[in-house]
Amino acid sequence: MRIIRWGILGTGRIARKFASDLRLAENCVLIAIGSRSQQSADEFNKEFPVQYCHYSYEELAQNPEVDVIYIATPHNLHYENTLLCLQHNKAVLCEKPFAMNSRQAVEMINMAKEKKLFLMEAMWTKFHPHYIKTIEMIKQGLLGEIKSVLVNFGFKPIPPIPARLFDPALGGGTVMDIGIYNIFIAMSVLGKPDHIEATMTPASTGVDEQCAVLFRYKNGALAQLFSTFSSNLATEADISGTDGRIRLTSRFYEPSSNIEFYNGRPDSKELIAVHKEEGFGYQYEARHVNDCLRNGLTESNVVSFADTLLMMEVLDKVRNIAAIHYPADEV
Template structure:
């Protein structure tokens, strides 16, 4: 793909898709060409709102459109696997929302099909591409403040119980872990790698999904990552890194564009990153860069990292007896 304009399509035009479409407007050379939903009316409303050329009442129609080059999949978790395979088998590059799929076996098959078809595939873990997140990961890699000794990361908001809501519906992959707990887990993976031991406990809703999940990842030398997610109450939603010579905090709603506060014996300072868009633009721009280079795998959000991430989520689910 050498041309400057990239034709995007969106499957699943819901709340997250609207955020992505807004971010896409900030990406040079990005054109939101089409949207698809199982409801044509919904697809048409979304297309009108974001000035897309086409609206489809089925995903099958969308993937047959020769003008579609890359598809952003924003359907509920349980549909990521089948939606991704549909796109890949029809030669469409895919950026699929997190979690990539429901378990490791599904992710492995998605990757295998992408490789077989030689089509680009990436998990839409947008935090990976945000400037503040990259900044903190570089601090860790460079050892500027010494070794990382501890990590605490949480993500919580209050969603009143509703057995039919996606968050509490087991048939849609509900629960806090896959929806928001994935962000603390991803942060620990990025900062510290694969833990030697995982312990976890959860508070289950009556629908048998985790309303709240507490995790401890233990690494060599006694380093721990204390991770927490909940849809039952609002929490600070920060990520705090304890180094030998500093405490570094990704401030509230750390998974999206935010500031970073660094505290040392010399005092405290807060760094801003000048992000004016909503942040989804960074991952979309990366996908376009990969496509223009003829890549079929991201060099940042790699297949290996997605496999490691889903592997950690699978292990936590085993620990809390959460079976979908």
């Protein structure tokens, strides 16, 4: 079995969680880390010892021993970091949001296609057992015809507040940081919306501190999606149909979430059992990438290029309607 050799670009919180979970994935190894700060790289290396500790992103991308690079930098850097890795013939797993807008996403995907390299957006929820089971139950018709999706995701940042949450140059605001999960769940169940409404409460920096999104569908279905940095919300998802309802408990986008199934009667709650592994939940997508690389694939059949481009298209529309603009949009 071929051992897949990973590198991680970026040394923040998510990079550390991914590195921890990579130990739970089979037949792969983290061999390299890349950071623009020597101190940050060295601190990461103490926690997760690697064979190669690089003090620049370029050095990591040029390392011939690395098979695939996980990009864990702030939103605004995904585009340039992905292109850098692809230019050096590295497969890439890029954290979400995949890019700042559709234009960037198209360029990233086109380069991967031209160079015949694997590229995937790290939509980790799509690989979690609770999500897979939820979609399976819906496809089995246990909910009947889906009529509504209600999703909320909110938390009040604790000081010191990361700059990326509110800085427009870093893709700040709720929609790109957490609202993307709400949109993902809604489109997983109902598909591309036929009509979008969106409104936001601006932070002092101009990005959205809160955002309310409404998807309308020709069959009458509605999705109500709310994200906020102003208060702590339940962070749950309700999917309701003519014959039943599924409630994904807090946090609906993580593997720790539970599935509550209601078959149409108020007192009918049933807890649906799914296998839960240790770890944060990043090992599932890592295993998938490992399998794709071993099989010579350049595109995932779970998170396809079409899936990513549709997500970026809808995010662009939501931001445009809600008047959420970034410097990257002006290029």
